Amino acid sequence: MKFRLIIYGVVLACAVCGQTNESPKFSFPRWGPSLKAGSVYDFPADLDGGGAFSVNRYFVEAGIARMWGFDRMVAVSAGYGQDDYNFDGLGTQLWDNIDNYRLGLFARWALDEKWALFAGPSVRSYGEAGTDLDDAFVGTFFGGVSYTFGDRLTLGPAFLVSGQIEDSTRYFPVLLVNWNITEKLSLETGGGFAATAGPGLSLVYDYSRHWKYAVTGRYEEKRFRLNGDGLAPNGVGEDRNIPIIGSVGYFFYPGGFVSAIIGVNFDGKIELDDRSGANIYSREYDSAFVLGLVASFRL
Template structure:
């Protein structure tokens, strides 16, 4: 926890990474490097059938963006994160540290004053420490378009294709939205902590020039390759839940952001499959509290 909070306080990730056509509130250079990082701690929760676990999640990501103007840009990024699971009362732990590596490309391109296109392919690796990188690789693609109906409303269709380790590829629609309900309150498509299974929906309140409050909900499903030491040797682990996250962010200008996050995970389930695909373990777990810090800086 102490290591995570130290890493977290120094760096972390932007909370509203998935905004649609909203103009940035600071100017970008033509080429702009960035750094993101963060850590969130999921407090101990009980597993149905016995045992408990806690998770310390952290990540760091570096990127480089080429901007022609705010609505025409291309960026590349590479990042690393770890989910440090700590089980107790199970006899044999299903898994321990899950490493994830990611490289990605993102493009946002305005066709005119109303239409903007988005595309974001990435390659990711989710695997327990000790697994081969190529055994844990998956590909993901996000694409879509948004239409600016007015100064207050931008909507558009999107879709996401997410590869799954030893499972069928997931296809699901995404609604791109930026709706200014009032001068300070807006409903937005928002990004998640590090690399999640897809964007969520955020209610955002601009308290002042520097302070922003937000609440985000999403569905998360993570599948990862297991190593050859646990009871599901060389199999696949899975952790899925529905987090609802509150965010209090302070924005430095021209390009800094630090936020405190606190939230709750609901409808949690963990499972493990053997190398032959047979289910060896599956149990629900209780709702759990999460808390941490996230931040990002552009240079």
């Protein structure tokens, strides 16, 4: 734990010290590297029928983007994260540390002043420590098109295709939204902390040039391969919930921010299937608080 906190401190220091408060001055085309890291703690949640569990989540992601303009770019990223589960009162650990490896590509390309295309294929591996990577791989694809209505509103249809370990592929329709309700308040389709089954919706308030506040709601579903030990050797675990997250971010220029997040996970449920697909454990869990810190640095 101390080693992780040192890593997070170094990342945050780089994000703060490497920035200036001047307006961005870019020339195109250009290459730009980025680094993002964070840690989130899910406080203990009581399980129906007894017992409880908590989760310490952390991740780091590095990427590089090729930009031909603010509205035309292609980016590649690679990341690693881990969800450390701690079960209490069950007499056993359903699973331990879940490793998450990710390699993704994202492209945004404006066709003209109104129309833009988005695409983001990725491959990920979710597996308990000790699991072979090729037993835990899934693929996802996010794509869509947007249209800008005047100066305040951008809308467009999109979809997400998400592969699932030992389950059918999930398909999610998504509405891309960027609505500037006022000069400071906006409604946006936003991303999440880590693995997710689909984009969320964020209400964002730009308090000043540097400070930004947001509330984000989303649906999250994680399925992961288990190792050869435990109650279900080589089985599959699942954790899903609906987090409502508030954030306070301080933004540095030309590219970077530090954001503190606090929220609550609702409507949670965990399940455990054996290697044949038979369910051997299923419990809903109570709402629980979430607290974390995320930092991003971009050149």
